[in-house]
Amino acid sequence: MLIINCPLCGPRDHAEFTYVGDATKNRPKNGDSSNDNAWYDFVYLRDNPKGLHEELWQHSFGCRCFVKVLRNTLTHEIIATGMPKDNLILKEKGLELNV
Amino acid sequence: MTEVNTSKNSLRRQSGLAHVINYGQFGNVTLNGPSLFICERHPLTILQLDTNKSKTLTDISNLLNVEFPHTNTCNGDDKRRILWLGPNRWLIVEPEHECLQTLINNEFNSSEVFLTDLSHGKSTVRLRGRNARDVLMKGSGVDWHLNSFGADYCAHTKLFDLAATVDCRDIDVFDIYIARGFAEDFWGTLVDAAAEFGYQVD
Numbered sequence: 001m002l003i004i005n006c007p008l009c010g011p012r013d014h015a016e017f018t019y020v021g022d023a024t025k026n027r028p029k030n031g032d033s034s035n036d037n038a039w040y041d042f043v044y045l046r047d048n049p050k051g052l053h054e055e056l057w058q059h060s061f062g063c064r065c066f067v068k069v070l071r072n073t074l075t076h077e078i079i080a081t082g083m084p085k086d087n088l089i090l091k092e093k094g095l096e097l098n099v
Numbered sequence: 100m101t102e103v104n105t106s107k108n109s110l111r112r113q114s115g116l117a118h119v120i121n122y123g124q125f126g127n128v129t130l131n132g133p134s135l136f137i138c139e140r141h142p143l144t145i146l147q148l149d150t151n152k153s154k155t156l157t158d159i160s161n162l163l164n165v166e167f168p169h170t171n172t173c174n175g176d177d178k179r180r181i182l183w184l185g186p187n188r189w190l191i192v193e194p195e196h197e198c199l200q201t202l203i204n205n206e207f208n209s210s211e212v213f214l215t216d217l218s219h220g221k222s223t224v225r226l227r228g229r230n231a232r233d234v235l236m237k238g239s240g241v242d243w244h245l246n247s248f249g250a251d252y253c254a255h256t257k258l259f260d261l262a263a264t265v266d267c268r269d270i271d272v273f274d275i276y277i278a279r280g281f282a283e284d285f286w287g288t289l290v291d292a293a294a295e296f297g298y299q300v301d
Contacts, residue, residue: 001240003240008170008171008185008186009170009171009254009255010171010242010247011242012240012241012256013239013240013241013257015240015257016240016256016257061255061256061257061262062185062254062255062256063184063185063186063255064185065185065186
């Protein structure tokens with residue numbers, strides 16, 4: 001069982017959450033066709049990283065908020081969680097520097 | 100003075116569990132008696148309230164005489180209770196005696212307060228006794244220890260694979276709100292989980 005620490009509800013079983021997708025993708029600013037490549041990348045292209053990965057999950061059986069999760073795809077370890085606006089990788093690097 | 104529309108109360112609420120509840124003592128009841136007591140709370144008025152206006156919240160709080168709780172907690176007394184469900188979302192529960200929805204709607208602008216009547220859509224089960232937390236542990240990964248989940252805490256979680264809201268009324272007293280359509284299934288699972296401790300259905 002994976003435990004995801006919801007920023008609002010606290011530690012919960014991952015079965016309460018729904019995987020939403022890659023949190024590293026940024027929505028293109030323009031919706032016009034001149035930006036097709038950016039939209040193609042946003043909608044279809046995904047990396048398959050081995051190691052740290054930022055993901056969006058929704059606490060669908062709880063507060064229904066979106067939660068950003070920093071997960072190690074190799075070990076399934078959940079390293080950090082936060083609100084969608086948080087940059088968890090930067091936070092983690094800050095922690096490492098502080099050690 | 101607000102006029103309460105009592106005509107809406109003329110529809111009598113039907114229990115979603117009446118046909119599955121068997122009263123008595125079951126399971127591994129010892130000479131000391133059952134360590135769990137289970138009953139249905141019915142009929143209740145259950146309203147979901149959504150608003151992001153803090154001034155409106157304060158006014159509703161004054162009207163209901165209950166403060167709106169913060170994250171993962173609930174406020175209230177034996178009669179009226181408010182549970183936190185999520186950001187800007189609460190559940191108001193009370194034994195049915197007036198049309199609470201009309202009472203609030205008469206006072207507040209409908210574009211600021213969104214009320215959804217869930218009274219017909221929810222079933223409520225009260226679980227109490229010294230092994231109540233052990234039963235909850237079987238159904239959900241929430242930390243049910245007294246230090247983490249004491250009186251006046253609530254959790255909206257997945258309990259026995261069903262979406263449930265659990266309100267800790269007292270140290271070993273829990274009100275569990277479940278979707279009415281799944282109430283029968285939930286009841287069956289709950290009494291199965293309670294059987295090893297011995298339980299009494301009131």
